[in-house]
Amino acid sequence: MSDNQRPVSRFPIPERLDDLPQDIRERIEKVAEKTGFIPNVFLALAHRPDEFRAFFAYHDALMERPSNLSKAEKEMIVVATSAANDCLYCVVAHGAILRIRSKNPRLATQIxxxxxxxxxxxxxRAMIEYALKVALDxxxxxxxxxxxxxxxxxxQEDIWEIGAIAAFFAMSNRLANMSALCPNDEFYTLGQ
Structure with missing residues (x-):
């Protein structure tokens, strides 16, 4: 259960981190150490280890690599396209990351x-408009x-990156929506 007593997901989540493969457990522990909590997306994907690894490998390839897009701009794409896809989890979680990376507590809500x-x-604005077309049309x-x-x-490389982020998170939005992934309460106040 999440802090607000709603289930994390419609699908199973691990009861104990010790039951997970070592690489997945270590990744989750590293994130928890950095943030102070375990984002629910890690728990939701942990019951499917191969998909967990593939998901986060592609996530990192897009979101963590050096680029002409700032980390805040990448999060703008995620927030805008996730809002268009009605994904509560990604809007809330990546909205928190955007507030932190942009150092603007209003920006995520505005986008x-x-x-x-x-x-x-x-x-x-041009970047977001293109990302939305990738996500929706x-x-x-x-x-x-x-x-x-x-x-x-x-x-052209930047255009690929904008489109790839929008496309990846369109998939992520659909996984979060079909599983009823609940945002962690901690995300609501981060960067405020």
């Missing part, structure tokens, strides 16, 4: 509610969608 009115640059993307990004100095 989730209406990115067009958020305290962001025109460059970041990817079959209609063509080269004309890239021009606003080029106009703001994004490269």
């Amino acid at each position: 989730a509610a209406n990115y067009r009115r958020a305290e962001i640059t025109p460059r970041q 990817s079959a209609r993307i063509d080269e004309s969608d890239w021009q606003p990004l080029y106009d703001h100095g994004f490269t």
Whole structure:
């Protein structure tokens, strides 16, 4: 159960970390040591070890690699697309990360509610607009969608990265929604 007594997920979560494969247990313990709690997504995926490893490997490849996008900008993409996909878990969890990385306690709420009115640059607005098209209407993307990004100095590699983050979190949003993944209470106050 989460702190607010709702189940973490519709699916099983481990009763004890000691029952998990060592690499997964160590990753969860490292995150818990850094944050002071275990984000529920780690528990929800832990019952499927191969998927846990694949999910976090791709997550890290996108979100942790050096890039022309700042870590805060990557989180802006996650928050905007997760809001469009109605994913409570990802909006709350990544909203907390965005507040911390942007050092702006208002930004995550603004982006989730209406990115067009958020305290962001025109460059970041173009980035979010493209990410939303990837998340919601990817079959209609063509080269004309890239021009606003080029106009703001994004490269083709940056465009791939924006799209890959949006696509990865579209999958994550669907997993969180189908499993009724409950956000940790701790996320609501981080970075406020």
